[in-house]
Amino acid sequence: MTTEQTRPTETATETAAPALPRGVVPLLVVSAFVVILNETIMGVALPQLMTDLEISAARAQWLTSAFLLTMAVVIPLTGWLLQRFHVRTVFLVAMTTFSLGTLLAAVSPGFGLLVTGRVVQAVGTAIMMPLLMTTILTTVAPERRGRMMGTISIVISVAPAIGPTVSGLILQDLGWRWMFWIVLPIALTSLALGAVWVRNVTTPGRPPLDVLSVVLSAVAFAGLIYGLSSIGESAAGHIPVAPWIPVTVGAIGLVAFVARQLALRERALMDLRAFGTPAFSIAVGLVAVSMMALFGTLILLPIYLQTVLGRTTLETGLVLLPGGLTMGLLAPVVGRLFDRHGPRPLVVPGAVVASAALWAMSLLDVDTALGVVVAIHVVLSIGLALMFTPLLTSALGSLPQHLYSHGSAIVGTAQQVAGAAGTALFITVMTRRSAAELEAGLGTAAATAEGVHAALLWGGIISAVAIVVALFVRRPQALSD
Secondary structure, three states: OOHHHHOHHHOOOOOOOOOOOOOHHHHHHHHHHHHHHOOOOOHHHHHHHHHHHOOOHHHHOHHHHHHHHHHHHHHHHHHHHHHHOOHHHHHHHHHHHHHHHHHHHHHOOOHHHHHHHHHHHHHHHHHHHHHHHHHHHHHOOHHHHHHHHHHHHHHHHHHHHHHHHHHHHHHHHOOOOHHHHHHHHHHHHHHHHHHHHOOOOOOOOOOOOOHHHHHHHHHHHHHHHHHHHHHHHHHOOOOOOOOHHHHHHHHHHHHHHHHHHHHHHHHOOOOHHHHHOHHHHHHHHHHHHHHHHHHHHHHHHHHHHHHHOOOOHHHHHHHHHHHHHHHHHHHHHHHHHHHHHOOHHHHHHHHHHHHHHHHHHOOOOOOOOHHHHHHHHHHHHHHHHHHHHHHHHHHHHOOOHHHHHHHHHHHHHHHHHHHHHHHHHHHHHHHHHHHHHHHOOOOHHHHHHHHHHHHHHHHHHHHHHHHHHHOOOOOOHHHHO
16 A cells, blocks of 8 residues: 555645745735734724624623634634645635625624624634645745745734724724725625636645534634633623633533544544644744733733723724734744744744833833833834744644645634633733722722733743743754755
8 A cells, every 4th residue: 555545635735736826925915914804803893882782891792702713613624624625715715705704794784693794704714824824835935935924924913913903093983884894895806816816736635524523623612712711701790601611611622622633643623743743832832822922912902001091992003003013014024034044043032022021011000101002012013023933934834745734723723722811811810900909999090000010920921931932943844954
């Protein structure tokens, strides 16, 4: 029996793929940027939605929670999808689904259809990032991957960072539906151009779909993300279900899911043999820590700016904008430096800079000047920019070709879980410390400032651990040859 016969599910990306036409990678990047932007675009709009739709804060939060839960369920499926279908087919399905969800949200007369639109949007969003990663890994030579993965870093880090800014600018003069009407023509244009430009660059196989793995992954990741996301809400006393219940169910489901994948081996829904590559495991761990810091600060800083410093939603979005733009401008530069020097000269300084910024943020108080907040956030963004591209390239570039799609799905899932965990940690610590300070007699602004200080102190501690782990990052062997 030949090697090829013993690995039937590895044919999807095993052969060399043709080069993509000029303009396809930028199209994929823009498409992914637009869909990922929607992950954080709703946060600033929630107060207006609560008024317009006459709903409570707990119900309004489902516009974000439903989006994240859907992504958590769909992302583990993308490894199988990218092995089973052509890249062109997957792209058209992703953008069609996202466009349909955007249209439903834009025309929704009430809360029910709006949530449905967000869920449909999330299906397309969940597919796009692994599709972009796998396509670049399949078509770009190893010596140029750092530069190309730099463009992916723009999507992963900048799109969520500027989501609040975009929604703040739109809501300043327009209603919340315009957040979807403005996005819709961009999505439809990407869909039309993709139908013309995107060609098939892989040879799909016929990997089996293990239904039990799908069920277990849905229980595991949806349970973990819902439970972690509701911990902060629990600290404030507003929860439909105690967070420990979905977290426990998710944890049990995760153990069962991992056991099932290891038993299935090459027939796994998400091939966890990727973790057998040390470079992949270390890089994914550091990506998770970076996403915890990014999403934790993205949710904490707006609270600090509005509650402690008394800034408007528009001002809050503009304060976060320089950091997001900094990450976007640095990503291609960092990618080129990675191609020349490898990951360690970038990741270690990046971890140090990000940690220093988080420690500096822990000193924010009621008298901090707005310029200081902007400066520290920019420094944090520089540190994260130095880490994202090298870590993503090292993680996925260290894998054999037949694990590219699975590696992309693992990275995407890790980002979602880490983002939820970071949000839960930061919000929980902040809420509990603030409540204690209020009981002690402090005013709302001062108590919130103390809560922010405590939460970011934990961020600093976690980031210090990341510095130590960063010392073990190595250039993938495939990129060293």
